[in-house]
Amino acid sequence: MDIKYSSCYFCTSKGCAMKVYVEDGRVQKVRYDTQAPVGPGAYCVRPILAKAYQEHPFRLSHPLKRCGARGANQWEQISWDQALDEISQKLDHLRQRHGAETLATSSGTGRGAWDFAKTRFMNCFGSPNRFGVVTICYGPRSMVWYSTFGGAIVPDRKPGVTGLMVLWGRNPHEGGPSSWASFKKAKKADMRTLVIDPRCTEASRQADCWVQLKPGTDAALALGLMHVIIQEKLYDEAYIQKYTSGFEPLKARVQEYPPARVAQITGLSVYKIKEIARFFAAHQPHNMVIGVAPEHSSPNSIQAIRAINVLRALVGSIDVKGGGVIAGPCSDFVPDAPMELNHLLSSEQRKKQIGSDRFRFLSYPGWELVEAQLKKQWGENHALACYLNCMAHAPSVFRAMITDKPYPVKALIVSGSNPLLSYANTRLVYNALKSLDLLVTLDVTWTPTAQISDYVLPAACWMERPDMGNFASIGAYPLVQIGEAALPARVPGQYERYNDYEFWRALGLRLGQDTQWPWPTFEEVWEYRLSGIMKKRGVTTLSEFIQQQRWQKDPLEPGAMDRGPLATPSGKIELYSTVLEQLGYDPLPDYQEPLPPDERWSKYPLLNISGPRTMPYHHSEFRHIDAFRKQHPDPIVEIHVDLARRKGITDGDWVWIESPLGRVKQRARLTTSLDPGTVCTQHAWWFPEKPAEEPSLYGLWESNINVTTDDDLDKCDPISGGWPYKGQYLRCRISKC
Ligand SMILES: Nc1nc2c(c(=O)[nH]1)N[C@H]1C(S)=C(S)[C@@H](COP(=O)(O)OP(=O)(O)OC[C@H]3O[C@@H](n4cnc5c(=O)[nH]c(N)nc54)[C@H](O)[C@@H]3O)O[C@H]1N2
Ligand SMILES: Nc1nc2c(c(=O)[nH]1)N[C@H]1C(S)=C(S)[C@@H](COP(=O)(O)OP(=O)(O)OC[C@H]3O[C@@H](n4cnc5c(=O)[nH]c(N)nc54)[C@H](O)[C@@H]3O)O[C@H]1N2
Ligand SMILES: [Mo]
Numbered sequence: 050m051d052i053k054y055s056s057c058y059f060c061t062s063k064g065c066a067m068k069v070y071v072e073d074g075r076v077q078k079v080r081y082d083t084q085a086p087v088g089p090g091a092y093c094v095r096p097i098l099a100k101a102y103q104e105h106p107f108r109l110s111h112p113l114k115r116c117g118a119r120g121a122n123q124w125e126q127i128s129w130d131q132a133l134d135e136i137s138q139k140l141d142h143l144r145q146r147h148g149a150e151t152l153a154t155s156s157g158t159g160r161g162a163w164d165f166a167k168t169r170f171m172n173c174f175g176s177p178n179r180f181g182v183v184t185i186c187y188g189p190r191s192m193v194w195y196s197t198f199g200g201a202i203v204p205d206r207k208p209g210v211t212g213l214m215v216l217w218g219r220n221p222h223e224g225g226p227s228s229w230a231s232f233k234k235a236k237k238a239d240m241r242t243l244v245i246d247p248r249c250t251e252a253s254r255q256a257d258c259w260v261q262l263k264p265g266t267d268a269a270l271a272l273g274l275m276h277v278i279i280q281e282k283l284y285d286e287a288y289i290q291k292y293t294s295g296f297e298p299l300k301a302r303v304q305e306y307p308p309a310r311v312a313q314i315t316g317l318s319v320y321k322i323k324e325i326a327r328f329f330a331a332h333q334p335h336n337m338v339i340g341v342a343p344e345h346s347s348p349n350s351i352q353a354i355r356a357i358n359v360l361r362a363l364v365g366s367i368d369v370k371g372g373g374v375i376a377g378p379c380s381d382f383v384p385d386a387p388m389e390l391n392h393l394l395s396s397e398q399r400k401k402q403i404g405s406d407r408f409r410f411l412s413y414p415g416w417e418l419v420e421a422q423l424k425k426q427w428g429e430n431h432a433l434a435c436y437l438n439c440m441a442h443a444p445s446v447f448r449a450m451i452t453d454k455p456y457p458v459k460a461l462i463v464s465g466s467n468p469l470l471s472y473a474n475t476r477l478v479y480n481a482l483k484s485l486d487l488l489v490t491l492d493v494t495w496t497p498t499a500q501i502s503d504y505v506l507p508a509a510c511w512m513e514r515p516d517m518g519n520f521a522s523i524g525a526y527p528l529v530q531i532g533e534a535a536l537p538a539r540v541p542g543q544y545e546r547y548n549d550y551e552f553w554r555a556l557g558l559r560l561g562q563d564t565q566w567p568w569p570t571f572e573e574v575w576e577y578r579l580s581g582i583m584k585k586r587g588v589t590t591l592s593e594f595i596q597q598q599r600w601q602k603d604p605l606e607p608g609a610m611d612r613g614p615l616a617t618p619s620g621k622i623e624l625y626s627t628v629l630e631q632l633g634y635d636p637l638p639d640y641q642e643p644l645p646p647d648e649r650w651s652k653y654p655l656l657n658i659s660g661p662r663t664m665p666y667h668h669s670e671f672r673h674i675d676a677f678r679k680q681h682p683d684p685i686v687e688i689h690v691d692l693a694r695r696k697g698i699t700d701g702d703w704v705w706i707e708s709p710l711g712r713v714k715q716r717a718r719l720t721t722s723l724d725p726g727t728v729c730t731q732h733a734w735w736f737p738e739k740p741a742e743e744p745s746l747y748g749l750w751e752s753n754i755n756v757t758t759d760d761d762l763d764k765c766d767p768i769s770g771g772w773p774y775k776g777q778y779l780r781c782r783i784s785k786c
Pocket of ligand 3: 158341
């Protein structure tokens with residue numbers, strides 16, 4: 050058997066190193082490559098399914114063109130040339146008629162060889178309207194890091210030095226094998242552990258201290274902890290003086306958050322708040338993983354992430370041994386940013402980016418401020434990759450598709466994302482997609498979104514392309530790790546897939562971008578990006594590089610602040626954020642009371658935590674893999690036993706979950722792990738075995754929780770525009786089916 054050294058992208062995680070065993074052109078098995086630095090770290094079930102996934106009949110194998118009504122599941126197989134010619138002609142026509150901004154793209158978690166090729170294409174085409182889930186996933190965390198610390202913060206776990214491991218709104222037991230491994234290692238090394246979560250997860254259960262706060266109140270909790278820490282002088286005064294700016298105004302702000310007030314907001318006792326603050330301060334430095342929950346909890350999403358990070362600085366735990374280290378790019382590697390050709394998009398076009406006037410932090414205005422700092426620090430090459438943030442605001446773009454305001458958005462290319470499952474307010478997203486002149490989906494498998502498209506194009510999966518671990522992609526971490534294709538993307542007589550790079554390039558070449566795509570293949574892209582490192586190693590091809598050692602890792606040391614100014618406007622840790630100030634937002638962390646529910650929503654009293662991660666699924670993926678469905682056949686809603694009894698619901702019953710926007714059903718799991726006023730519903734459920742054509746769309750409307758979630762602009766985070774999947778703006782009621 051041939052062994053191929055590939056990067057797994059069955060999840061968004063990081064491109065874990067895998068060994069793919071190939072015989073007679075077929076995958077036989079996949080094993081972790083434990084030699085390479087980036088791997089799952091703990092048990093991950095997904096690689097076992099590689100063969101079934103790669104060969105599954107539900108995969109897309111040829112370009113298809115709709116030949117009946119949209120959603121009728123009537124398709125004509127066409128060649129790639131025909132598909133690309135027709136799509137590019139339509140795009141050219143729409144651009145002439147409405148301007149380049151009429152084309153939007155939808156991105157997911159960055160699957161499909163990252164998004165630089167899509168961004169490059171859009172910059173060359175002239176549209177600022179890439180949108181994606183990055184607005185509610187990682188974008189907020191990264192932009193807070195960049196604007197507060199001038200870089201991403203990564204944990205430096207040092208037994209004997211690190212005092213505490215914190216999981217803040219994160220449950221890696223289901224969602225992140227490597228963070229889970231870190232948590233277990235921390236426990237073994239006798240570090241204290243702290244979990245902040247409204248649910249008793251496996252992590253909560255195992256922690257020294259579990260903090261069961263009310264959903265969406267993290268900002269208030271962090272401010273309350275700072276109040277106690279400042280009042281009791283538990284902070285690191287010398288560190289604050291030397292390395293931070295804005296302590297005095299911060300101190301004034303946290304005076305507004307005495308434990309009694311914070312207790313009311315968070316549902317915790319005054320006693321507990323004081324105890325957590327003392328416990329936290331006593332075990333520094335700490336490692337922390339902040340999960341996605343705060344990002345999903347508008348209107349305090351950016352403010353919560355800011356407050357948590359400022360708290361970390363207050364106790365002197367950033368840029369010190371055993372704490373959180375400020376990371377930077379890998380030497381001699383060309384990261385995504387210069388690959389994107391961001392300079393090609395004029396400021397006139399940037400200004401048209403939909404939603405960027407109202408939600409400025411994660412769109413061009415905020416991105417440009419941060420990019421300028423990073424360029425100063427790391428040089429032109431390591432500017433902040435555009436796809437990571439700098440996105441149009443998805444709910445605003447969907448509204449533009451429907452209303453033509455502020456201008457018509459008539460075409461959408463979906464790649465590596467599944468909008469009918471992943472965005473809030475599915476009915477509105479559906480109406481928006483249905484109103485387009487052109488909808489193209491590039492995916493690995495069929496999806497409900499593909500079913501309502503005009504063209505459906507087959508993408509190569511990770512085994513069919515060379516790819517990189519995501520660490521290096523944004524220049525956020527000094528590590529590069531590459532994997533090779535294990536199988537060809539095209540096998541005559543069987544399938545003809547394009548990897549995402551090949552697709553964007555082929556489309557670009559048909560739209561006047563002839564000089565912008567010098568590398569014909571994805572391999573050549575990697576050879577270019579690695580050329581500095583390869584030269585030092587004396588190799589010239591990607592395969593030689595991989596055979597020799599498929600990664601490069603630079604040392605990552607604390608002490609950046611002693612070596613020079615940080616990549617922030619003041620050169621210091623900005624407790625008071627001048628970036629937020631320049632954008633017209635509150636520069637200090639704060640907690641905003643959500644608006645009370647209007648008359649319509651007031652009849653829905655329960656808070657809904659939607660979208661807890663569960664193995665083996667990854668968002669909407671893998672429902673078609675039999676072995677996975679057997680492990681987890683149905684969508685599950687967690688309900689407190691007291692609430693269930695009042696509603697006459699028993700374990701395993703199908704239950705309606707309802708909001709003013711619609712209702713869906715999931716199966717009850719009775720529990721005491723959450724508050725009776727809160728339920729926890731799974732997301733991204735559809736049923737590949739159900740009819741493909743409308744109205745079913747693979748059972749899209751049956752259990753997909755986003756049928757009930759809202760993306761009303763007034764409920765979006767005022768700074769990032771993030772829409773609520775959790776927190777105080779997501780409400781529902783339940784009843785037995
Ligand atoms: N209610 C609720 N909704 C949520 C969440 C929640 O917690 N609650 N979580 C949100 C979060 S954090 C996120 S990140 C989003 C995820 O949102 P998405 O990323 O849109 O969701 P996925 O289901 O992962 O869609 C990814 C699609 O990419 C396809 N794909 C996989 N590999 C490739 C590839 O190499 N190339 C191409 N072209 N396609 C590929 C998959 O088949 C799949 O259809 O969901 C969000 N939605
Ligand atoms: N198996 C699997 N793994 C995945 C994914 C997947 O779809 N499936 N998706 C990947 C992606 S894109 C992402 S973004 C990550 C997300 O990974 P995580 O951030 O770990 O997401 P969750 O598992 O939802 O864990 C979030 C926890 O936050 C808690 N929570 C809910 N509301 C609040 C709140 O208001 N405050 C606090 N402090 N906690 C709250 C929830 O109860 C839950 O236990 O997972 C990644 N890993
Ligand atoms: Mo995510």
